[in-house]
Amino acid sequence: MEGNITAVRIVETEAYRGLTDRASHAWNGRRTNRTEIMYAAGGVSYIYLCYGIHHMFNVVTNQKEIPDAVLIRSAEPIEGVEMMKQRTGKQDTEVSLTSGPGNLAKALGLFTQQTGTSLLSDGLYISDDGFNVNKAQIKATPRIGVDYAGDDALLPYRFILSGSPYLSGKNILNKTDIF
DNA sequence: TTCTCGATTGTCT
DNA sequence: GACAATCGAGAAA
Numbered sequence: 001m002e003g004n005i006t007a008v009r010i011v012e013t014e015a016y017r018g019l020t021d022r023a024s025h026a027w028n029g030r031r032t033n034r035t036e037i038m039y040a041a042g043g044v045s046y047i048y049l050c051y052g053i054h055h056m057f058n059v060v061t062n063q064k065e066i067p068d069a070v071l072i073r074s075a076e077p078i079e080g081v082e083m084m085k086q087r088t089g090k091q092d093t094e095v096s097l098t099s100g101p102g103n104l105a106k107a108l109g110l111f112t113q114q115t116g117t118s119l120l121s122d123g124l125y126i127s128d129d130g131f132n133v134n135k136a137q138i139k140a141t142p143r144i145g146v147d148y149a150g151d152d153a154l155l156p157y158r159f160i161l162s163g164s165p166y167l168s169g170k171n172i173l174n175k176t177d178i179f
Numbered sequence: 180t181t182c183t184c185g186a187t188t189g190t191c192t
Numbered sequence: 193g194a195c196a197a198t199c200g201a202g203a204a205a
Contacts, residue, residue: 014186016186023186024186025186048186050185050186050187051184051185051187051188052185053187053188054186054187054188056186056187058186071186073186096188096189100187100188101186101187102187102188103187103188143186144186144187145185145186145187146186148184148185149186168187
């Protein structure tokens with residue numbers, strides 16, 4: 001694996017509370033083949049295909065039988081930029097490399113088959129690299145692209161590292177008027 | 180079995 | 193700013 005590592009620092013996430021959140025696939029206890037993994041104990045990945053094109057990378061976060069997850073929307077490339085460019089087919093290093101959930105999953109080489117992978121495994125893991133985040137920079141805002149969820153779409157369940165250039169595109173336009 | 184629609188992105192006007 | 197692309201999951205019949 002040496003030399004084949006791609007690492008990113010997560011700068012944007014969204015929380016999905018399965019039981020009460022209409023924006024969640026597991027809303028109201030819905031349990032299907034696809035969402036089954038959300039009911040597993042936290043620490044595993046939930047990756048699925050959206051619009052037939054884009055892969056979404058989620059982290060299952062709660063206890064067994066509680067379908068909560070966090071969508072990783074955007075991140076800052078730390079290591080293996082060349083490989084990410086290869087995977088996404090982009091020529092230059094640009095923010096869109098890992099900005100936006102679809103791009104991020106692509107850059108990291110994540111596909112639906114990786115659903116259920118433990119995030120403590122060798123191939124895929126999340127760790128603390130000691131980066132010191134100023135808590136004042138962490139902001140909560142309404143989520144993106146979930147307008148259909150009614151009132152739940154207004155919940156401030158999106159968390160961003162404000163000021164990061166890697167926040168996804170549409171959000172950059174909106175980021176100033178939330179707080 | 181069939182139909183509808185989405186936790187998005189990129190391109191066109 | 194608006195809209196098409198694209199396919200699998202979920203719901204309905």
